Amino acid sequence: MREKKITIRDIAERSGVSRATVSRYLNGGHWVSGEAAARIGRIIDETGYVANESARSLATGRSNCIAFLLGEPQELLFADANFSTLLRSIADELGRKGMSLIMMTTDSAAESQRNMRFLRAGHVDGVLLVAWHYGARKGLIRALHAQDMPVVVAEYPATEARATSYVHVDxxxxxxxxxxxxxxxxxxxxxxxxxxxxxxxxxxxxxxxxxxxxxxxxxxxxxxxxxxxxxxxxxxxxxxxxxxxxxxxxxxxxxxxxxxxxxxxxxxxxxxxxxxxxxxxxxxxxxxxxxxxxxxxxxxFQEIGRRMVDQLIDLIRGGAPVGTTLPLELVVRGSTR
The missing domain is CATH 3.40.50.2300 (Response regulator)
Known part of the structure; x- marks a missing residue:
């Protein structure tokens, strides 16, 4: 006999909360108490509940998917460990929020144009832009703004600073x-x-x-x-x-x-x-x-990834751009006296 599919109603009943509360939890956790979130998360883990993303997208008009856009050649993703460290942090944070991640690179002007067409088609709700080696391609941030695409940059943006949400270190x-x-x-x-x-x-x-x-x-x-x-x-x-x-x-x-x-x-x-x-x-x-x-x-890097995701979700929900500067920590080892 086919096993009955777990629904949002089941999660709400077992957690002792309303369906609206479960829905808010699945959409980022805003206005959900820590206690309720812990109960909902535990029940979801126990039941193996998976949200119906197609139904959610139809209801909300959102894809529940975020793009990680590397504004530099693809080989740097593997050559520079910082990219993979940040990507892992972002993927973990999105996973906790029940959101998906698409990886995009910009090896050429033609690929950049294809990326913009893909983004305009509504496949993602927002973009996390990273370009540490050479900086974002000229006009990329402006082009994202022009199509009203929520974007958070992992660097202080040299242009469009007031209109752009960013997270960087000091x-x-x-x-x-x-x-x-x-x-x-x-x-x-x-x-x-x-x-x-x-x-x-x-x-x-x-x-x-x-x-x-x-x-x-x-x-x-x-x-x-x-x-x-x-x-x-x-x-x-x-x-x-x-x-x-x-x-x-x-x-x-x-x-x-x-x-x-x-x-x-x-x-x-x-x-x-x-x-x-x-x-x-x-x-x-x-x-x-x-x-x-x-x-x-x-x-x-863990905090950078978390802040980028939180700021992007806030932009998607209509919030204003925010700039965040995080401190660094001196770690003393054997290469100094």
Whole structure:
């Protein structure tokens, strides 16, 4: 005999709440008490209830689906661990809210146009836009606004800032703190391996380093730009040491570049941290297992993902754009004294 399908009415009865309360829980949890949400969630887990998304879409006019739009070449999704870390955080948060995720990339102008046609067709309710290496393609944010598509950007948007919801970390203060920490640990000639020009986060990290050195009355400025990868960190470190062999402190704008720099320093006969102290940025898993373990500025990726999802859901429901800036945390390990 065919098993009876569990309905929203069944969940409401077993949870001791109204169907409207269950419906609010399934649509993001607004106006549902913590106690009621816990009961509903437990009953859903016990019964294996799955919402009828087709019926819900017809009733609400929404797809209950969100796009994660990587505004950069697809290979960077796999080359830069930060993308996959944030994507996992976002997917987990959407899963908790019963929403689906579509992954989209923009390898070319033609693909960007196809993406915009797909979004205009109403397949998703909103977009989470990430473009850390080169910044979002010119006009992409404006194009999303033009079709009234709710969007949250994982970076301070250089354009359309007032009209755009965003979540980012305090790159300026993070870079300044890393530079000051190197000085406090005795470094007197501090260099920086920066990220590519373009994204606001990359620019802010250079400003933080520059202003901290001015505050410390140290100089000269010693900056080489990489692409956030380990090989670029290795190349940049070798260039910096060639420019100034007296460098005894190095701040890299990503963990991968910091670890590449440590490899270059080892090749040049420099010990880390005895000869040169190194601080990274991100706190990826590789920072914990590097040799020596890497002192770094930790990005709160779980919180970034949660805030992006919450702000996007609020936009979908008619809320106003919100800008969120999150602090970083200095994690001290063996690459500094």
């Amino acid at each position: 790159d300026y203060q993070g870079a300044a703190e890393a530079t000051r920490y190197l000085a406090a640990r005795g470094a007197r000639r501090i260099a920086m391996i920066a990220g590519p020009k373009g994204p606001s986060g990359s620019l802010d990290r250079v400003r933080g380093y520059t202003d901290a050195l001015a505050e410390l009355r140290q100089g000269p400025l010693l900056v080489e730009r990489g692409d956030y990868s380990k090989p670029s960190g290795r190349v940049c470190a070798a260039r910096l040491l060639d420019r100034d062999p007296s460098i005894d402190g190095l701040f890299a704008a990503s963990d991968a570049m910091a670890i590449g720099a440590i490899q270059a320093l080892r090749d040049l006969g420099r010990d880390v941290p005895s000869d040169v102290q190194v601080v990274g940025f991100d706190d990826q898993q590789l920072a914990q297992i590097s040799e020596p373990p890497l002192t770094t500025m930790r990005q709160p």
